[in-house]
Amino acid sequence: MKKRVLVVTGGGDCPGLNAVIRGIVKRANQTTDWEVIGGIEAYNGLLREPMEYMLLDGKAVSGIHVKGGTIIGTTNKGSPMDFPTQLPDGTWTTMDRTDELIQKFKELNIEAVISIGGDGSQKISHTLQKRGVKIVGVPKTIDNDLSATDFTFGFQTAVQIATEAFDKLVTTAASHHRVMILEVMGRDAGWIALHTAIAGGAEVCLIPEIPYDINKIVTKVNSRYNNGKGFVNIVVAEGAKPQGGSVIAKNSGEVGYKHQRLGGFAYRLSAELKEAGCKADIRETVLGHIQRGGTPTAFDRVLALQFGVKAFEMILSGEFGCMVTYKNNTISTVTLKDAISNYNFVNTDSYILQAARGLGISFGD
Numbered sequence: 572m573k574k575r576v577l578v579v580t581g582g583g584d585c586p587g588l589n590a591v592i593r594g595i596v597k598r599a600n601q602t603t604d605w606e607v608i609g610g611i612e613a614y615n616g617l618l619r620e621p622m623e624y625m626l627l628d629g630k631a632v633s634g635i636h637v638k639g640g641t642i643i644g645t646t647n648k649g650s651p652m653d654f655p656t657q658l659p660d661g662t663w664t665t666m667d668r669t670d671e672l673i674q675k676f677k678e679l680n681i682e683a684v685i686s687i688g689g690d691g692s693q694k695i696s697h698t699l700q701k702r703g704v705k706i707v708g709v710p711k712t713i714d715n716d717l718s719a720t721d722f723t724f725g726f727q728t729a730v731q732i733a734t735e736a737f738d739k740l741v742t743t744a745a746s747h748h749r750v751m752i753l754e755v756m757g758r759d760a761g762w763i764a765l766h767t768a769i770a771g772g773a774e775v776c777l778i779p780e781i782p783y784d785i786n787k788i789v790t791k792v793n794s795r796y797n798n799g800k801g802f803v804n805i806v807v808a809e810g811a812k813p814q815g816g817s818v819i820a821k822n823s824g825e826v827g828y829k830h831q832r833l834g835g836f837a838y839r840l841s842a843e844l845k846e847a848g849c850k851a852d853i854r855e856t857v858l859g860h861i862q863r864g865g866t867p868t869a870f871d872r873v874l875a876l877q878f879g880v881k882a883f884e885m886i887l888s889g890e891f892g893c894m895v896t897y898k899n900n901t902i903s904t905v906t907l908k909d910a911i912s913n914y915n916f917v918n919t920d921s922y923i924l925q926a927a928r929g930l931g932i933s934f935g936d
Contacts, residue, residue, distance in 0.1 A: 573606045574682040576886055578627060580641040581613035581649075581688035581695070585713045585725030586867035587875035588641040591687050593632040594879020600629055602887070608679070609643035613692075614651050616644075617675045618668055624679070636872055639865045650695055669702060676704065683886045687711050689723075690911060693894060697907040700892040707885045708894030708907055709878050713862060715762040718915035719905045720896040724875040729756065729862040730766045736858055737771035737806060744802040750792060750844070750853040754837035756862050757808030761917050763862070764808040765924065768932055774803045775933045777840070779810035780917045783935025789847045791933040796851060803851070809836055813843070877902050
């Protein structure tokens with residue numbers, strides 16, 4: 572019987588997940604004693620009865636590197652350590668089903684696991700590793716918020732999507748002399764907003780790392796108008812907040828979903844600008860999950876495919892408890908412990924942020 576490696580995709584989806592899966596399978600197919608299976612919706616599929624998984628062979632991954640999403644599904648509601656479970660009375664609680672999951676691995680002859688996911692998924696990976704699971708991590712997040720790697724696949728595609736949307740807003744802003752606010756994803760880190768602002772030529776960029784003063788934004792907006800003529804384009808991260816204020820968030824009410832749902836900051840900023848005396852017409856666009864969908868860019872495909880090949884080679888070499896990284900234009904590895912130790916915030920002293928200021932972009936501080 573062939574040894575099996577289990578591949579799971581956890582957390583939010585993003586362009587490039589399928590490319591990683593393809594990279595893993597293509598590399599595994601060069602061996603004779605391994606086969607790859609995919610867990611449906613991360614580990615959730617294995618914890619169902621009957622179990623849900625699929626064989627990932629050459630036919631299954633043919634051409635998938637150009638497709639968004641993930642052919643094996645994903646979830647951000649299924650940590651095996653804190654698994655949502657409905658009681659007979661209809662209420663919900665959580666259970667630690669780690670032992671059960673590890674037993675499933677044994678039943679399926681799973682020798683190793685490759686977990687493709689962001690910060691939360693890799694924390695689960697680290698816990699499983701400490702329980703004896705031979706596991707390898709692949710970093711995935713459009714927010715680019717894992718500090719152990721320079722880039723995560725999906726980020727560049729999200730920036731490209733956001734920039735294309737921003738470019739379209741620039742022309743309509745100029746035509747109507749309006750202020751256009753584009754809200755992009757970025758719960759705690761403003762990388763998408765920052766890159767989009769630079770690429771698109773924004774006048775204002777608001778990110779979670781720099782709380783803003785609304786009066787300074789009004790000053791910037793007014794400087795772009797003369798007798799009602801002019802226009803302004805603003806990019807904001809969903810997690811941006813005013814000085815002394817908080818983010819726009821609410822509990823989702825979804826069973827097993829731990830995060831608050833963010834969104835709507837663009838509308839709050841619009842209202843704040845009007846209250847602070849901004850006379851220009853203002854329009855808001857919330858890009859939302861559009862940033863997560865569609866065909867990955869060439870950069871993200873190349874990065875994801877490299878990650879997939881490297882992840883399987885880490886299985887072959889026994890480099891467990893580690894995550895693939897992209898550092899200084901080199902594919903390398905880092906321990907899972909180090910991978911999740913520091914969050915990748917935008918450093919306010921970084922050159923890219925200083926360059927944005929040099930371009931005249933205001934951060935409202």
